[in-house]
Amino acid sequence: MEWTLNLAEATDYDTVYELVSEFHATENIQLASPVRASAVRALLGNDILGNIWLINGDGACAGYIALGIGFSLEFGGRDAFIDELYLRAPYRAQGGGRFAIESVIQFATRRGIKALHLEVERGKTNARRLYASCGLIAREDYVLMSADLPSAD
Numbered sequence: 435m436e437w438t439l440n441l442a443e444a445t446d447y448d449t450v451y452e453l454v455s456e457f458h459a460t461e462n463i464q465l466a467s468p469v470r471a472s473a474v475r476a477l478l479g480n481d482i483l484g485n486i487w488l489i490n491g492d493g494a495c496a497g498y499i500a501l502g503i504g505f506s507l508e509f510g511g512r513d514a515f516i517d518e519l520y521l522r523a524p525y526r527a528q529g530g531g532r533f534a535i536e537s538v539i540q541f542a543t544r545r546g547i548k549a550l551h552l553e554v555e556r557g558k559t560n561a562r563r564l565y566a567s568c569g570l571i572a573r574e575d576y577v578l579m580s581a582d583l584p585s586a587d
Contacts, residue, residue: 439533491528
């Protein structure tokens with residue numbers, strides 16, 4: 435399969451929103467539709483926050499990868515988080531995930547990003563193997579902790 439990665443723009447909103455909704459349904463991520471819509475629009479419209487790319491397999495829309503950009507004292511500068519990676523079922527296990535991750539690593543390197551992170555469920559061994567083979571290592575001494583903060587508005 436021939437893979438391409440295209441930076442999503444505001445005009446790709448409908449496609450990206452559909453893919454994000456599919457991913458959230460498969461992962462049982464509970465997020466109200468208006469909140470999801472706002473988040474997609476925010477990331478599509480501001481590359482300071484990060485980027486979303488559409489993953490295409492043989493010219494068909496196969497999925498997406500989302501990158502959020504931050505800053506880390508520990509890593510000495512800007513860091514980034516692969517927030518979501520999703521491939522539709524017919525496109526899985528065909529190299530698209532590897533292609534997307536490696537492309538995002540190259541992008542991040544060109545942008546001067548010092549570290550790249552992602553979160554994966556412990557039980558998803560195939561995904562963990564893929565990420566490790568792309569150079570992402572588990573930081574077993576650390577635990578990701580999150581707080582869902584109330585809206586400021």
